[in-house]
Amino acid sequence: MSDDPEIGLPAAGIETLLASRVLDSIAIPTFAINLQHEITHWNKALVKATGLLATDMIGSKNQWQPFYPNPRPTMSDLIIEGAKDESVERFYTNKYHKSSILENAFEAEDFFPTVGSGEWLSFAAAPILDANNNIIGAVETLINISEQKHTEKRLIDSQQKYRELSTLDDLTQLYNARYFFSEFENEVSRCDRYSQLLSVCMFDLDDFKHINDTYGHQFGNVVLSGFANIIKENIRHVDMAFRYGGEEFVILFPFVIANKASVAIEKIRLQLEQTDFVTDDGETINITVSAGIATYLSTEGADSFIKRADKAMYQAKSNGKNKVIIAD
Secondary structure, eight states, rough: OOOTTTTTHHHHHHHHHHHHHHHHEEESSSEEEEEEEEEEOOOOOHHHHHOOOHHHHSSOOOOTTOOOOOOOOOHHHHHHTTHHHHHHOOOSSSTTTESSSTTTOOOEEEETTSTTTTTTEEEEEEEOOOSSSSSEEEEEEEOOOHHHHHHHHHHHHHHHHHHHHHHBTTOOBBBBBHHHHHOOOOOOOOHHHHHEEEEEEEEEEETTHHHHHHHHHHHHHHHHHHHHHEEEEEEEETOOEEEETEEEEEEEEETHHHHHHHHHHHHHHHHHHHHOEEOOTTTTEEOOEEHHHHHHOOOOOHHHHHHHHHHHHHHHHHHSSEEEOOOO
């Protein structure tokens, strides 16, 4: 009798043994199941990744166990069932796509909270075919892509931070002047294309140079920040507020005419007037603001539009300050 365990095995047994050796030589975690959804192969890489021994898994239907808290189909189970788009979509909504390499194969990415301390996995499942192209099982491979996902998130976060830094004013956390000009042009273009309403308000804090010269720039910054907060409290989520420069501010009011926008502007003006700012010496100071509002006239262009609001603001200054003027 030969000592070689492969001699005397039937052809199917030799094929199974060879398949196991091939899968064990693959560094990617891999398992295979038969038409009865029983595990036929559980390679060494998957043992290492999951901590579950092949001897415990092979012959069972527990391929879900390392990945889900409760029994549910894996991608390979869906392959056995025919892998219709609707069935795959049910379990992997917006997370899968058909393989561009293998016919009737699917690939997906998902987060698995029960794997380790929570891991992102990329997995692919494909049918195993016999010589007559009949499905006799399915094979599934899994790759841990958590580091890639973390890197992507860091990149997205840094891009978001860069966008915020490039569009926000550091002191007031309103949008900055650079962002105003790009958004202003966009809003004006929308008005010309779709006949939308748009109003703009220009603000200028009254006697702010005197405040800075008398009480210092640090106190001036407190006033600017305080006024910005008042603006934020009194505008809609669709409105956009900007620090235009120095003590000048701008608000864009989409979809409303000037007299409607003036209701919010009056609230801002009155709230600022009634706000007590306290200096380092304990002195209470009250600040006022002058404002000019204009509503866009069809096809007048951005320059004419902003100049009308600016002119109305200076009329408010000339007429005694602490006023809101609507442009003609």
